[in-house]
Structures are given as structure tokens and as C-alpha cells.
Amino acid sequence: MAEGLENTIGTFQHAVDLGTDMLELDVQLSQDGIVVVSHDNEIKRTTGADIKISDTKFADLPPLHTHQEVTFLNALPVCFPDATDRSFCRLRDVFEKFPAVVINIDIKNDDDELIAKVGELVREYNREDLTVVGSRLESVIRKVHQQHPDIPLFFSAKRVVQLVLLFYSGLLPFIPLKESCLEVVMPSIVWGERWADTVPTKYKVLARVVDFLLMSKVLIRHLDRRGIHTYLWVINNDADFERAFSLGAKGVMTDY
Template sequence: MIGMMLVAVFGGYFLASAILFKYPTLLHKKKKLKFKPTHISHRGGAGENLENTITAFQHAIDVGTEMLELDCHITADGQVVVSHDNNLDRVCGQAIKVIETEYKALPPIKNCLGVQFKKDALCHSCSQDVKIPLLKDVFQAFPTMPINIDIKMDDDELISKVNELITEYNRENLCIWGSRMEKVKKKLRSVNSNVPLFYSFGGIMKLLLLFYSGLLPFFPIQESSMEIIMPSIVLNEENCPFELNKKQKLLVRIADKLLMRPSLFRHLERRGIQTYLWVLNEDEEFERAFRLGATGVMTDFPSKLKAFLDAHPEYRREEQI
């Protein structure tokens, strides 16, 4: 008797899970973003222009990018700047911290930078633009371009100032923001729930647990985008900036199997949640990402991704909503 009851309970659970997995809008309202980018320029296209500069962003837009990805820090005098690093040694050649320096005292960007996601690649400045820009400069220069904002530090003033700029420039529907830190992501949601969120690392781990347990279709999702590395890119020795031993390579392959699940991507898409894979810089990586069902690809080489999409129009997503 107990066995039959357990069979009925678990059978009902798995059936309901399967139905809701395929038809999640029976339980959840589908999210509707004002953008659906296929082509996303990582740091504005760090392989073609100095990263996170106005010149890089303009070039990416000129070649047809549909979203700019950038990073934010705050200076000692409360200015929100577009920079991936707080310590400016890599980018500017001076071991000073953005958070401890006034904006006017920030040094210029070096004329040549390495490309972090492409081994031995160097990006040389092709303009005189070596200034770390303010976030408001980017908003003013590109008022209609969707922007993906990565908050790099757990700093309440930074979060508050970024939100003020988003609202001042009426960009709540044209930005998506988040952090790799779950604590920061929660703060962002509490500050302004109208701005779409992307998953933190911890959030992605929870998402995978729900997915593999069959519970995901029953849970509401706050986030609007899952932005994850495609683990297989680090197995390419020509591109990986560090060497992996056999054990590490095995772990990467396991991670790739767990993360790169077309069925998960399809379920999220049915719920209006977009998937962006990063940072992809080769045609074979672009091809795999779109075959897996990714909404968009983040790249350091916007011209290369543009050429790939021109050659493969079947991977272009529907027009912006």
C-alpha cells in the first residue's frame, strides 16, 4: 500500500514537472524584455579596441552589436566609472585603486592591452581615446543601446549611484545589471526591482540544483538573464591564458556537461529568460553556442562575430521586442 502511494506521489510529481518544464507559462508569467541581443560586445570589444572605452563602444555599435557589456567601479569622489579592474595596474600600469582615487587623478589607459580571453592576443590603441569613461558618458553617447552592467564591488554607494544614473537617463528598460556575488545581486533587486537582473554565480548553482532535481518548473525566477562561461573554451590551449592539468581538464569537461544543457536553455527561453555565453572569440565557439540554444554571445571581437552571423543568418534572433 505504501509502495503504491509512493509510486503515485512520485509519478504525479515527475509528470507535473515534465509538463511545466515544457509549458512553464501555465504557472509563471513570461518575462518580456525590450531587447534580445544575439551579438554582445564584451567590454565593448576588448580584442579590437582598448576595453571599456567610448571608442570601443562606438566601434562595436558601428559593426552592428546589439548590446554593450561593461563593468563599473566608484572613485573616491563618488564618480561611477567604466572599468573592469579596481586595481589599475593591468589596465593603466599603475598599482592604484579606483575606489581610493579621485576621478580627475585616474591615469590614462595603456596603449596596448592583453586580451584576457584570448591567449597571447594584444589590442593596440587605434585612437587617442585612453580615458576611463564615466558611466554617464556612455549613457549620453549611446542613449538607445541596451547595456549590460556588471557591478564589480559590494559597495552601497556604487549601487546607489548606478541606480540613480539608470533612472536619470530613463534606462530601466534598456539595461540589465547584476553581479557575480549573490549578496550584491540581492541589493540590486532591493534598490530597484524594475531593472532586469542577471544571475550571480551562487544563483546559477541553485538554478542547476533545481534543474537536475526536477524542481525548477515549480519555482519563480527573479532574474531575466543567465550569463555563464562556456567551460569548453578553456580546453583550447591556443586561447586559454593558463595551463590546466589532467584533473582540472576533467573538471572542466564535467562542468561543461552540467552547464551546457539545451533543454535548460529552452526552458528558460520559454519563461522569457535569456542566456548569454561568454567570452567566445572563435567561429567554432560561436557555432556551438548558438546550436546549444544561447540567446546571445559575448565576444571580444565584434567584427568577427558580425561576420559569422552574416554568414549564418539562421542564428540571428527575432527583432528586438
Template sequence: MCAAVYVLSTVTGYVLTSALLLKCPTLLHRRKRESFFSRHISHRGGAGENLENTMAAFQHAVDLGTDMLELDCHLTKDEQVVVSHDAHLRRSTGMNAYISDVTYAELPPYLCKLGVTFQRECYCEGGEDKRIPLLRDVFEAFPNTPVNIDIKVNNDTLIKKVSELVIKYDRENLTVWGNASNQIVKKCYKENPRIPVLFSFPRVLQLLGLFYTGLLPFIPLKEQFLEIPMPSIITKLKDPSRMTKSQRLLTWLADTLLMRKALFDHLTARGVQVYIWVLNDEEDFQRAFDLGATGVMTDFPTKLKDFIERNGIAKPQ
């Protein structure tokens, strides 16, 4: 009986302590310093309004007042850091080659019309700017705009060169980098721990495990950005009638586990920003902000800007 009472009191004490620290994490952890704060994030510069990852797209988003540009980086054969999503050039340019196999001078322009990945049956037709830019072009053009860099391949030289560019343009306090791959994120952090990193996919799974077991309030976190999809948008990207029952169940389960206000509130209280991607409908914007997400990543920066202004969604003071 005494042993049972002891176990019960111990468990109760742990649960209460965990609940307290979940609500008040700064009792145990120093809040991470936020050098910038992003509500409005333009995915690939706003792939639904301009050709993705072009200077025209980035300029349009910055002119609108976006808080952050999201982009992707690869390395050319002559070791130039270029801004492009795909490793292979077929989809974006029609050229049957990998970026890593051609020099920067040999890169063709983007096609006139590109599909918008996160909007079903949607295409963007570009203007005059179809050039694949260099990362340094973006840094030079927008010295005060935060940039979210997806390191697309596990390449030590790419990681080193991106870090060198960030340092050269004095952007360690205006940049976040990483990838879904834990290997890439570890290499980024090792190369330059002064540039904030995002949670890799394995670390997101670990984060959820810690959250649901009540251990998260006790564990330090090196990451400063949680960037996750809203699983429910899959029903907008695929025809729901063609989804199997297991696919629908998996989507519902992932959405239920990931989209948790208590988790987002705890992380933001610790100085970890939470970005939800890639949302292109107002109902999804609203849900993300209602759940406590710091910011929303979108292909349609004008639509998101109008939504934020119309609903008075301000940055916290």
C-alpha cells in the same frame, strides 16, 4: 504491494508533469516581458578590437550594430561612477593605486597596449582614446543601446548611484545589472527591482540543482538573464598540455552540466535570456547558438557580426 504501486504512480506522475512543464513552462509561469533582445553582445565594448571599456570601443561596436554593450563599473574617491574592469589600476594604466582611492580627475589614461583576457597571447593596441569614461558618458552617447553592467564591488553607494543614473537617463528597460556575487545581486534588486538582474554564481548552482532534480519548472525566477561561461574555452586560454587530469575532468564536467539545450530552451520560453561568454572563435559561436543560447558575448564584435550575417542567425520574432 499497494504502497509500492502508489509510490511508483506518484513518482511517474511527477516526472511526467515535470517533463511537460519543462517543455511548456507558461502553463505555470507567466512569460517575462522582454524589452530588448540581444544576439550580439560586445564584451567591454569589444576588447579585441579597441582598448577595453573606452568610448572608442563602445562607438565601434554600436556602429557595427551590436545589440548590447557589456561593461564594468567602479566608484572613484569623489564618488564618480566610472567604466573600468579592474579595481586596481596597475594592469590597465600602470598606476599603483585602486580606483576607489583616487578622484576622477586623478585617473590616468589607459596604457597603449592591453592584453585580451579571453584570447591567449593576444593584445590590443589602442588609438587616441585612452580615457576611462564615466557611466553617464555611455548613457548619453548611446541612449537606445542596451547596456549590461557588472557591478564590480560590493558598495552600496556604487549600486545606488548606478540606479540613479539608470533612472535619470530613462534606461530601466534597457539595462541589466548584477555580479557573480549573490550579495551584490540582492542589493541591486532591493535598490531598484525595475532593473532586470542576472543570475549570481550561487544562483546558477541552485538553478542547475533545480534543473537536474526536475523541480525547475515549478519554481518562480526573479532573474531575467543567465550569463554563463562556456567552460570548454579554458583549453584555448591555457595550454592544454599543462592542464592536469583533474583540471581537464573538472572542465569537462562543468561544460557537460552547464551547456544544456533543454535548460536553455526552458529558460528562454520563460522569457529568461541566456548569454554565453566570452567566445571569440566561430566554432564556439556555432555551438552556443546550436544549444539555444539567446546571445553571445565576444571580444571581437566584427567577427561575431560576420558570423551571424553569414549564417543567417536572426532574432526571434
């Protein structure tokens, strides 16, 4: 989103034009049951309107601001005064516009209707081989897997913790895994330039511990051999790109 307004068809098209291999997006459910592409349910940050998507009909959603803050960018908020596409889009719109592009969907809420509709859309557009679905919430992952066992999943936060425990206990090779992708933050970005003066020392120490445990070449290689790809985020500078791929990541998620 450092090169365009987040979660718009125009910005997704720009990313595809630049050669991206996968689009990462988040979904919410509007008041009238539309699966909307948006990181936030409360959209004051992106629109200035103090409303929720879940309380608003899709047709009534306001346009996006032309200026937005990029959380993981080492810079001031970015501005796109000439942006022509300022509208929220539907997940259906993304599927129709990019039928051959791999799309990673993060379901933000444990909402049965949202979960069901995402699965239905994946099936409607025959995208089971081109879509990865998941959530930080294990309850969401379980429901997706129960309803649509053929849709690839990424690890929830709880499952990432379990993965690390299994790995360091030596049990991981003997445990079946339902997930197809490991998508985690690269903790080293927490003590980088962006948060050097804002993150308390105790959290930087915690990030270093997590980085030591999770950013393991052996773990990533083991997962890769089992057909589980690792993607790291949010990677926005050359040093982090180099480190991510040196660890064995198959890809990265970036604002550029």
C-alpha cells in the same frame, strides 16, 4: 577589446558601429563617488599605475596603456599605438552616448554607494527596459532587486549553482525566478587552444563536468520559454560561436 582599448567610449562606439546588440561593461566607484567603467579596481594592468580607482579621484585617473593583453584571445597582447581615446569613462557618459543601446552592467563590488548610484543612473536616464544589472555576488543582486525591483537582473554565481540543482532535481518549473538573463562562461573554452598548455588537468576535468551540466539545450530552452535569455562568454572563434548558438543562446559576449 581585441579591436580597441577596453572600456572607452571610442571602443564602445566601434562596437555599436559594427552592429552589436548589447554593450557589456563593469563598474567601480572612484574616491569622489563617480561610477567609473572599469573591470579592475586596481589599474596597473591597464595603465601601469599601481593605484586603485577607489583611492583616486576620477579626474586624476591616468590614461590607458596603448598595449593590453586580451585574456580570452588566442594571440599575443594587442597594441593600439594610434589610439586617441585613452581615458576612463563614467557610466553616465555611456548612457548619454548610447541612449538606445542595451547595456549590461556588472557591479564588481558589494559597495552600497556604488549599487545605489548605478540604480539612480538607470532611473535618471529611463533605462529600466534597456539595462541589465548583476554581479557574481548574490549580496549585490539582492540589494539591487530590493532597491530597484523593475531593473532586469542576471544570475549571480550562487544562483547559477541553485539553478542547476533545481533543473536536475526536476523542481525548476515550479520555482519563480527573479532574474531576466543567464550570463555564464561556456566552459569548453577552458580546454581550447588558449589554455591548452596552462590549465592543470584537474581544472579541465572540472570544466568538462560543468560544461555537461550547464550547457544543456533543455535547460536553455526552458529558460527561454520563461522569458529568460542565455548569453555565453567569452566567444572568440567560429567553432565556439557555432556551438553557443546551437545550444540555444540568444547572444554571446566577445572581444571582437
